[in-house]
Amino acid sequence: MGIVLGPNRYGKAETRLVQVHRDGETHGLVDFNVSIALSGDLTATHLTGDNSGVLPTDTMKNTVYAFAREHGAGEPEAFALLLARHFVATQPQVQGATVSIESFAWDRLGPHSFRKRGDFTRTTVVSVSETATQVVSGVSGLVLLNSTDSEFHGFVEDGYTTLKPATDRILATAVDARWRHAGDGGDWAVSFQGALDALLAAFVATYSYSLQQTLYAMGSKLLEARPEVAEVRLALPNKHHYPADLSPFGLDNPNEVFIAGDRPYGLIEGSVVRDDAPPATAGWWL
Structure with a gap:
């Protein structure tokens, strides 16, 4: 009986991101919980511990914060697409990326004052491969x-x-x-x-x-x-x-x-x- 590696993926879960958009005296607020999962040619790290094809999950976390600064976190679908496409395009060993975002809403009380809304959570899951994109x-x-x-x-x-x-x-x-x-x-x-x-x-x-x-x-x-x-x-x-x-x-x-x-x-x-x-x-x- 043979034993083989089955489907697998890895990533950084629940990176908490809060970004303040400072537009004059009136600020905007984005509150995300971002999870990233990558899949592809990861056989070596599972079988031998060879990490030459492994992008550290800490790098994924850093990318979330850097992209928020460089591109701005706005609508969760757009931000998730940006991240997922980045990982597939820049990592040749990665064939698929799934980015899931929980977006927590805040009600404005003043130009820079907010109250967290608790009646529901907005969600987004973006899956990007070399041939297809799916947004949920x-x-x-x-x-x-x-x-x-x-x-x-x-x-x-x-x-x-x-x-x-x-x-x-x-x-x-x-x-x-x-x-x-x-x-x-x-x-x-x-x-x-x-x-x-x-x-x-x-x-x-x-x-x-x-x-x-x-x-x-x-x-x-x-x-x-x-x-x-x-x-x-x-x-x-x-x-x-x-x-x-x-x-x-x-x-x-x-x-x-x-x-x-x-x-x-x-x-x-x-x-x-x-x-x-x-x-x-x-x-x-x-």
Whole structure:
């Protein structure tokens, strides 16, 4: 039986970058968490410890900070593309580079004062090879809730089923969404905001009979609104809310007081794709 080296990559994870853009008295603020992974001809270092083809991960970290100074960190997609293309172009032993960025938003309070926004994290994953480029944008931890216009009934029941049908329930979730761009250009800020607006609009407007139905509506709305997007993938945990039993206290509960469940929870995952979308060039999910 032979033993061989399988697929592998290496890189620098979670390089924290904060850049202040000083434009007169009004400043801008960028807050990134950058992770880099390189793949290619790395057999020697694994088998013999020969590091002649290994770019140190410390160099990757330094490149992040240097590029921020030289080129400016603005939209995460543009910065990730800049980094990934640099590593593939300058390192002959590197055949693929993946750069992932979490972008933390800050709300402006004044010309140079900010408050960190905590309702979601913007995400970007860029994969560059010698022949292809793929850009995936997204959000994580986007907490949404509809207090009505949600039902769940008609489901399969067996000997272990205790769940009661619901004709008026709270629907709450923490959205993790990723969308793959058909190309690698465009106004990234406008595209991201438009995609986010479409997700929110679909959640608000959909009368939901299942979280699966809501997932499809959100993905479809994003594709309709953003022609530059080829595919949307979503993971929607069902943040259960259970009506509290107030009868021991002589009180009724007309669907007003709820216990917010933590775990276990239902997890709905799926993708919505254009039927003419170009295929993905690198593996990705959520």
